[in-house]
Amino acid sequence: KVIDLMPDRVHTWKARIERFSDPTDAVKFEPGRAVSIDGDDYQVVHAKIALARGGLFGKFPGHGQQRDFLPQAYSDFIYAIIIEEMGIVGGIFVLLLYIILLVRVGMIARRCDKLFPKYLVLGCGLLVVVQALTNMAVAVDLIPVTGQPLPLVSRGGTSTVISCAYIGIILSVSRFGANMGNEEETPEEGEAVAEGGTPPEGELIADATLDTTSDKPFEAAAEAPVSKENPLEAVRTIEETTTETRI
Structure with a gap:
């Protein structure tokens, strides 16, 4: 009765969790009959087909087939299409890019002297990386479908704007909070004055x-x-x- 009072989206969340926890196979094989993959697990099944077709090096960009059948192939399940076209190697490379971003955010946070920029850059970095890991986990059927896009990769206006705002905050903290990239070159003592420059003070x-x-x-x-x-x-x-x- 409590669920009936909730918004309609709650019923979708419940159905996704129930389908994910259901031990029976999503695809049923019956002798003498064609296999049907048009059930409630339509997205998950086609994502698994894309993963299986990818192999080690994939079908190369532009040669994937499941992008024509998989719903939300360019947003929620873009990682499955990446693995189909670029293989496991390409999927690991994309994963490493987000891990490197998280490590870089940690380095920026360590160089911050104040707590506010430290927590700010950590929060923005974790929001981007955790969302990316969630999208990848959904694509490989590790967790139920969440509808989270892949940051900076998936198609979408609002998601792209928010992700760019996170990256802008991280760059701002790295420059003004951690003082990274502001190292000015100071001339050494006794260095010759460039042509047209000002001679050192005290010179006769x-x-x-x-x-x-x-x-x-x-x-x-x-x-x-x-x-x-x-x-x-x-x-x-x-x-x-x-x-x-x-x-």
Whole structure:
């Protein structure tokens, strides 16, 4: 009676769990009669056919047949089509991509100094990876059908937008929370100044300043340092010292 008061979707969830826990085979073989696979387990049966046809290296992209018969072949059961066309090797490769994403999220969380960005990046990463693992488990008939798409792979507008938002939050935390990718190159001490750059502070000036009359460098000018506070003071000091030298 409680289930009758629930939304209609609850009845679908109950039926999926009952079909998954039913020990009898979904496909019944009767001698002399054609095998029928159009029952309630239509999706699961065709997903198993796609897995069986895949083999080790698959039928290669574009040569799968179950995508024409399997409902939601491009969203809920896209992983079964991937295995059919790319084989077990392709399926393991897709699985490893999500595992690498989870490991990377853990590395970002470890470098966060504050708790909020740490928990934020872990939450977003787990939402993406757990949803992907759930979709893969449904495709290989490990858990009942859930209707969860494969993040960043399955077709769908809302799912793609939400997945992109998760990835954007992870990238933002990695840059501003974990300070990854912001390493600035600092020039080493004593490194030569590039052409057109500013010379180091404290460097003596007028090393190449010549007297227009004798073409010889001013001895007093070479001893006058650059003023760090006001450049005009340095110019005034040079003019006074060079005038005294001429006198």
